[in-house]
Amino acid sequence: MVISAQLDYGCISNADEAEQLGELLTQCFGSSLNNWQVYLNRIGQDNFRLIRQGEKIVGGLAIYTMGQWYGGQSIPMAGIAAVGIAPEYRGTGAAYKLMQCTLQELHQQGVPISTLYAATQVLYRKVGYEQAGIRCRWQIPTQTIQKRDRTLPMFRVKPVNYEVFQDLYSQQAQTTNGNLNRNSAIWQNLVEAPNDQSIYAYLIGAKSQPEGYVICTQSSNAEGLLLNIKDWAFLTPAAARRFWTFCADHRSQVRQVRWYSSLMDSLTLPLVEQTAQIRQQERWMLRILNVPKALEKRGYPLEIETELHLQVQDDLFAANNGNFILSVSQGRGKVTPGGTGEFRLHVRALASLFTSLFTPEQLQRMGYLDSTAAALSRANSLFSGSLPWMPDFF
Incomplete structure (x- = not known):
């Protein structure tokens, strides 16, 4: 699809273009080429789009084909990610052309909505996106949790088998506006270990009928050892109480617990004191196609x-x-x-x-x-x- 006298839009056509796009996005986002190959394989080469000037790759992006829950219904959605333009082409309108052509393609395919996290709202508002939801990073000092309820058992599972979590997640997600109907790439982001970290995953409740799960890692910063909750779902009050007990049981070494949730997180309601705080929040954007x-x-x-x-x-x-x-x-x-x-x-x-x-x-x-x-x-x-x-x- 020709979009100007110099630039055209399309898919990755060969290994050289894949390598060029990887080098470009590595420069844009400060990642390594090793991470690029993992990213390319996870999303799938067919799900990348780019713009070229002759044989040179000017910019590109990735498309996650999945769903998003609204009003209890999963709506087909295209998630846009890794939008990057070569530094020498920024300010020329290349990013707008890339997004415009991508949205036109999705519109022709009949995709109802598209969602993304914006590095700059100006660009995405020009093509019809607007603020649509929130992602908050919460944190709580482990010593303040004060929960001791071990009524439900917890047992560790191998996180690579993410299918064991899918039904629990879906039961929680379908009641929550904005939660994703995840595809395999999103699940792989959650269950595969980043860098040199180990991932720990647990089911909560009876093995035959679990009531929740938690996937977590541990890391260190200036505040000490952190328990990072990568993903969670709790279908019963007992499962939520067991989760908080699990977190409290790390108090001898772990200083803080972190997780991502809503601006008003009901998970914090059972806590004895209001010691959980939002440390970061960002708004994602949505486009009605x-x-x-x-x-x-x-x-x-x-x-x-x-x-x-x-x-x-x-x-x-x-x-x-x-x-x-x-x-x-x-x-x-x-x-x-x-x-x-x-x-x-x-x-x-x-x-x-x-x-x-x-x-x-x-x-x-x-x-x-x-x-x-x-x-x-x-x-x-x-x-x-x-x-x-x-x-x-x-």
Whole structure:
């Protein structure tokens, strides 16, 4: 696909281009070429896209094909990662062209949504992404946990067999807006040891019917030894209590426990004192690629039967422009063209509403949408739900 007089867009076509892209991304992100080969194999060469100038690779990115949970439904999603442009081509519009062509390809394939972590919001807002969810790094001093509940057993398992965790994870993830319906590459990121670290994995509860799991590593910094929780799922209160006891049992050597969760993490609710703190937070972004399809794939509150008349503006995809009627019944939506268009917003604002990151009132207050009071109320009931977050980074 030709995108300018000098640049064209496509897949990796040979081993030389794969090596060039690896060198470029290694320079962009400060990783080693050894890590590049692992990354290339994990994601799959067919899932990389690049732009060339003649035989020179100017930039590239990776696409994770997976799903994301909203309203209890898994929506097909393209995760964009490792967007890198050669330093001498930055500021030329090459990154915009790369993203534009990638999104056009995904749109033609019928992918409803795309998600990414942004190094800069300016670029991704230009192509229709907007803030959509949160990833927070929590930390707690081990000595303050004060939990001693060993009712449930814990037994160690080999983390390379990630299938043993998938069902437990899915039961937790499907109730949480923004959690991924993970593909194999995401799971491999979790269960394969980084650098020289060892990974420890445990199931919680009976072997025949576990109630949770934890995957962790240990590392050191200026604060001392850290217990890093790479992944977790707890389906019962007893499993959560056993997890905190497990963490507390490291107190003789481990100074701090770290994990990733939501801005308001219910996992901290059983703690005796409020000693857990957020040390870092970042917002990921989402792009609605196909407005009708995305709205129909999402889940909605079961008890609500209503219509929302939207008017959407999209600068990149003509098919997303115009008036749509979202009819919701028994938790599912149906989208048809037409309607009064009394709920008016840009596709970027729709992303923040779609995930439930911001309420319609908040978006209207910031000038992101314009609506009648009645339509605003209906939208508020349709897109209410848990604050969107994910523990994964890609």
